[in-house]
Amino acid sequence: MFPLHQELGARIVDFGGWDMPVQYSSQIGEHHAVRRAAGVFDVSHMCVVDLRGARVRAFLELLLANDVGRLRTPGKALYSCMLNEPGGVLDDLIVYYLAESWFRAVVNAGTRDRDLAWMRRHAASFGVELSERTDLAMLAIQGPEARAKAAQLLAPEDAAAALALGSFSGRELSGWFVARTGYTGEDGFEVMLPAAAAIPAWRKLNSLGVASCGLGARDTLRLEAGMNLYGNDMDESTQPFESNLGWTVALEPAGRAFIGRAPLEAIAARGSRAKLVGLVLEDRGVLRSHQKVLAPAVGEGEITSGTFAPTLERSIALARVPAATGASVQVEVRGKLLNARVVKPPFVRFGKSLIG
Amino acid sequence: MSNVPADLKYTKSHEWVRTLADGTLEIGITDHAQHALGDLVFVEVPDAGRVVKAGEPCAVVESVKAASDVYTPLDGEVTAGNPRLADVPETVNSEPYGAGWLWRLRSRPGALAAAGLMSAAEYEKLLEAEGG
Numbered sequence: 001m002f003p004l005h006q007e008l009g010a011r012i013v014d015f016g017g018w019d020m021p022v023q024y025s026s027q028i029g030e031h032h033a034v035r036r037a038a039g040v041f042d043v044s045h046m047c048v049v050d051l052r053g054a055r056v057r058a059f060l061e062l063l064l065a066n067d068v069g070r071l072r073t074p075g076k077a078l079y080s081c082m083l084n085e086p087g088g089v090l091d092d093l094i095v096y097y098l099a100e101s102w103f104r105a106v107v108n109a110g111t112r113d114r115d116l117a118w119m120r121r122h123a124a125s126f127g128v129e130l131s132e133r134t135d136l137a138m139l140a141i142q143g144p145e146a147r148a149k150a151a152q153l154l155a156p157e158d159a160a161a162a163l164a165l166g167s168f169s170g171r172e173l174s175g176w177f178v179a180r181t182g183y184t185g186e187d188g189f190e191v192m193l194p195a196a197a198a199i200p201a202w203r204k205l206n207s208l209g210v211a212s213c214g215l216g217a218r219d220t221l222r223l224e225a226g227m228n229l230y231g232n233d234m235d236e237s238t239q240p241f242e243s244n245l246g247w248t249v250a251l252e253p254a255g256r257a258f259i260g261r262a263p264l265e266a267i268a269a270r271g272s273r274a275k276l277v278g279l280v281l282e283d284r285g286v287l288r289s290h291q292k293v294l295a296p297a298v299g300e301g302e303i304t305s306g307t308f309a310p311t312l313e314r315s316i317a318l319a320r321v322p323a324a325t326g327a328s329v330q331v332e333v334r335g336k337l338l339n340a341r342v343v344k345p346p347f348v349r350f351g352k353s354l355i356g
Numbered sequence: 357m358s359n360v361p362a363d364l365k366y367t368k369s370h371e372w373v374r375t376l377a378d379g380t381l382e383i384g385i386t387d388h389a390q391h392a393l394g395d396l397v398f399v400e401v402p403d404a405g406r407v408v409k410a411g412e413p414c415a416v417v418e419s420v421k422a423a424s425d426v427y428t429p430l431d432g433e434v435t436a437g438n439p440r441l442a443d444v445p446e447t448v449n450s451e452p453y454g455a456g457w458l459w460r461l462r463s464r465p466g467a468l469a470a471a472g473l474m475s476a477a478e479y480e481k482l483l484e485a486e487g488g
Contacts, residue, residue: 026395027394027395027421028397216420220420284398284442285398285418286398288422307420308397308418308420310420315398334400
């Protein structure tokens, strides 16, 4: 896809060894295109792994903190953390249930090597085979008009099937895998397709009025949507309960032994010392990762992701703070203390502000 | 192509300096700089009365992505920070050499000539060398 991004005038950066487009025209313009109409992102750097074997479900019950037992309808997707033994987050991923002997995982590019090694280590005893789908490109088409536009890439019967997909579900359609998922807080599709088909699809989307969007807009959209970024908001040194990911940890059924379960049960019983919250800056300025957060009479924390939020026209952040932190904090920005309100993410959903 | 007005002086760190009618100096960032930074969403300018040393960070321009310092090319006393930028920071993007100026400075007479800043032609060469 690189020549196309160059042709479209993208500003390119190295992202985990991949040359990725950061922005095409204006990062804010691309952000608004997704909130108001539709945009397309090249997310081919994401690592797609097919997991096959008669005991693949049992393997994933061990590997993932969320419970693949919840996946009963083929095509259904589950968001989960993959933990290490002490309960730290090795990665967050999406897993699709395609058939009883075939699941598909989508993991982060930056953790690819470690994830694959970890999966292989545990897959052997289940007889599960991993195959990385480097033959597939991945496009995310997101926004209120995204599904209708993206459906025009498909033959009529496939388009009808794609438009019938429920949220967080996908299916294979004539060699393309179309899923109603995303990382923006808007409706849309993520499409895995043969690499050779990606450039023509992109051009067709552009011709239908879908804006080319880069990683810059992807970051502001996901942060407004209150979605964590691996490596910023959580990593192997943090556990899900202090990462606003407790909802993805399935301690029920009690009998399911998953990696990291024992330490997480202990934390669930005594309560986590820290929590990941949303911040809305009340003063002028921009919150950035690693700025110090002061919770009066409670303690200190740190911003894990911060930005200017184009939809809200103010700065927002995710911050890890002591569990007892109340409704307001101060953030140290270049030696000054700025006031911020503590909120529960998301900040924006389906184009609308949720912060009041 | 970046716009590089002929009547201004330039720094290697992409600031420009204009001499106003009353002899004070007006400082901003170049068209090349604003383009490289992208959409600006917050600008912090110095207060009038602040005494600054050449090379000192005096303003901060923040895009969606990152915060960048802007350095004063000359010693002097700040006579004004651009008040407009608190509400309309994107003026730096749309009018980098006009309404998007950052601060004004009173410097010693002759300081600008002595500072060895670049002419427009020299700055254009620098941009070419930087591949921009």
